[in-house]
Amino acid sequence: MTPGEHQPSSAGLLGAGVIGSGWAARLTLAGVDVRLYDPAPEALETTHAQIERARRAWRRLTTAPLPPEGTLALVGSVEEAVEGAELIQESAPEREPLKRALLAQASRAAPPDAIIATSTSGLLPTRLSADMTGPERLVVGHPFNPVYLLPLVEVCAGSRTAPDTVERAQAIYRAVGMRPLVVRTEIDGFIADRLLEALWREALWLVADDVATVEEIDDAIRFGAGLRWAAMGTFLTYRLAGGRAGMRHFMAQFGPALELPWTRLTDVPELDEQLIEKIVAQSDAQAQGRSIDELIEIRDDCLVAVLVGLKAAGFGAGEEVQRSERRLLDLASARAPVYRDGWLVLHEAVVVPEWIDYNGHMTEFRYLQVLADATDAVLRHVGIDADYIAQRGSYFTAETHLRHLAEGHVGDGLYVASQLLGHDPKRLHLFHEARRTADGTVIATGEHLLLHVDPSTHRVAPAPDDVLRAIDGIADRQRGLARPESAGRRIG
Ligand SMILES: NC(=O)c1ccc[n+]([C@@H]2O[C@H](COP(=O)([O-])OP(=O)(O)OC[C@H]3O[C@@H](n4cnc5c(N)ncnc54)[C@H](O)[C@@H]3O)[C@@H](O)[C@H]2O)c1
Numbered sequence: 001m002t003p004g005e006h007q008p009s010s011a012g013l014l015g016a017g018v019i020g021s022g023w024a025a026r027l028t029l030a031g032v033d034v035r036l037y038d039p040a041p042e043a044l045e046t047t048h049a050q051i052e053r054a055r056r057a058w059r060r061l062t063t064a065p066l067p068p069e070g071t072l073a074l075v076g077s078v079e080e081a082v083e084g085a086e087l088i089q090e091s092a093p094e095r096e097p098l099k100r101a102l103l104a105q106a107s108r109a110a111p112p113d114a115i116i117a118t119s120t121s122g123l124l125p126t127r128l129s130a131d132m133t134g135p136e137r138l139v140v141g142h143p144f145n146p147v148y149l150l151p152l153v154e155v156c157a158g159s160r161t162a163p164d165t166v167e168r169a170q171a172i173y174r175a176v177g178m179r180p181l182v183v184r185t186e187i188d189g190f191i192a193d194r195l196l197e198a199l200w201r202e203a204l205w206l207v208a209d210d211v212a213t214v215e216e217i218d219d220a221i222r223f224g225a226g227l228r229w230a231a232m233g234t235f236l237t238y239r240l241a242g243g244r245a246g247m248r249h250f251m252a253q254f255g256p257a258l259e260l261p262w263t264r265l266t267d268v269p270e271l272d273e274q275l276i277e278k279i280v281a282q283s284d285a286q287a288q289g290r291s292i293d294e295l296i297e298i299r300d301d302c303l304v305a306v307l308v309g310l311k312a313a314g315f316g317a318g319e320e321v322q323r324s325e326r327r328l329l330d331l332a333s334a335r336a337p338v339y340r341d342g343w344l345v346l347h348e349a350v351v352v353p354e355w356i357d358y359n360g361h362m363t364e365f366r367y368l369q370v371l372a373d374a375t376d377a378v379l380r381h382v383g384i385d386a387d388y389i390a391q392r393g394s395y396f397t398a399e400t401h402l403r404h405l406a407e408g409h410v411g412d413g414l415y416v417a418s419q420l421l422g423h424d425p426k427r428l429h430l431f432h433e434a435r436r437t438a439d440g441t442v443i444a445t446g447e448h449l450l451l452h453v454d455p456s457t458h459r460v461a462p463a464p465d466d467v468l469r470a471i472d473g474i475a476d477r478q479r480g481l482a483r484p485e486s487a488g489r490r491i492g
Pocket of ligand 1: 014015016017018019020037038039040043090091092093094095102119120121122142143144145
């Protein structure tokens with residue numbers, strides 16, 4: 001685990017609605033064991049559905065192997081949920097008296113050094129901790145829906161929160177792939193919800209005054225500013241709106257608009273039955289008969305697309321996706337290697353819809369991707385990680401021979417079995433079989449010759465002894481393994 005990250009051994013969750021079940025999904029997928037308390041009869045079903053959505057989303061987000069999933073248990077009391085937990089995350093309804101009582105109850109049963117976090121969208125932690133024993137353990141950990149995909153978590157201390165609690169909460173959130181943002185001043189609504197509330201209020205006015213429908217308001221965001229926000233936020237956006245002269249010019253140009261009646265933010269529209277009816281009816285029409293589950297699936301697919309795009313750009317939340325991927329790959333290479341019948345198995349994948357072509361099965365280049373990912377896994381296993389590549393060199397693939405033997409269909413689990421065919425100080429000769437997990441069918445084989453390259457000269461150079469020793473280790477384990485029949489084969 002990277003410094004500044006701490007993977008909790010277990011978590012106790014209080015409340016499993018939209019947010020609590022999202023936490024369950026994020027944590028179990030990160031390998032954390034979760035105990036859950038929620039009096040609602042449908043809590044477990046909701047949570048399983050949420051975990052399934054999270055699996056689907058993460059399979060599309062990255063080909064990096066996820067760790068073995070943590071366990072999930074629904075328990076019958078607050079005390080059972082929090083017992084022995086390193087992280088307690090409360091996600092009960094947003095009502096101060098209820099949260100206050102629940103956090104007090106949890107605090108009496110929780111370990112003295114547990115982090116007790118509340119998902120509150122905007123209630124003040126000092127007030128929420130009023131009846132707790134050990135209130136120095138309470139911190140706000142305000143996530144965003146869907147918790148399993150969006151990295152942001154606002155972390156806010158109350159007046160009695162220990163500074164160490166804020167640090168430790170951040171380390172835990174980072175370890176499960178999140179981006180903590182410390183809200184330095186304890187303020188109602190924190191940062192994000194104050195901004196969202198401003199937009200929400202103005203939107204309600206526009207509907208109430210019949211200026212726009214809910215659909216027109218959403219279009220005003222999603223065809224324009226919303227696309228920019230994902231990468232640039234508000235201030236970077238306006239910096240660019242000022243042209244080459246930047247922020248100062250922008251302020252000069254648009255500052256006077258602050259005097260114009262462009263918003264009604266200081267008033268609140270009356271949320272009476274009539275306005276509620278109007279919004280609900282317009283929202284139903286906007287959904288065009290799509291169910292909530294269908295809309296969730298569309299939202300998740302679009303979020304994954306945005307995150308993948310931002311990852312490629314290495315900007316905004318894309319940096320967070322890159323960091324998560326690096327962590328997942330490091331974790332995978334730290335796990336003990338698995339040998340099956342002498343073959344080294346380091347890479348697994350699931351065929352996702354994006355891999356399917358017009359023939360209805362896995363498209364050609366995805367076969368190479370699966371096999372190349374397996375090569376990367378072998379390289380990480382012998383010590384070629386990001387630091388090594390930055391400072392000491394890398395293996396470059398010089399030659400590949402690929403055979404496509406069977407179809408891959410959406411949902412097929414695959415694993416790659418690898419055999420070392422040969423090596424010397426400069427060369428590494430690998431043979432992979434991509435096999436279907438369900439029945440072991442080999443859907444592709446790949447034979448690859450790799451050369452070790454010095455980063456300063458970009459020329460082929462011997463790998464250092466520690467790497468060669470690790471490769472020797474594989475050769476020793478595979479001594480006596482029959483050479484694959486198709487090894488060395490050319491196009492027939
Ligand atoms: N929905 C969002 O977009 C969002 C985003 C960020 C934060 N939050 C915050 O997360 C919290 C939960 O919101 P939600 O949207 O998941 O609400 P929700 O209504 O979907 O879920 C609340 C859950 O708490 C359970 N519950 C009720 N009393 C309980 C108790 N005494 N102990 C344990 N569980 C209990 C309910 O059965 C329900 O399953 C709120 O504080 C909310 O402000 C919500």
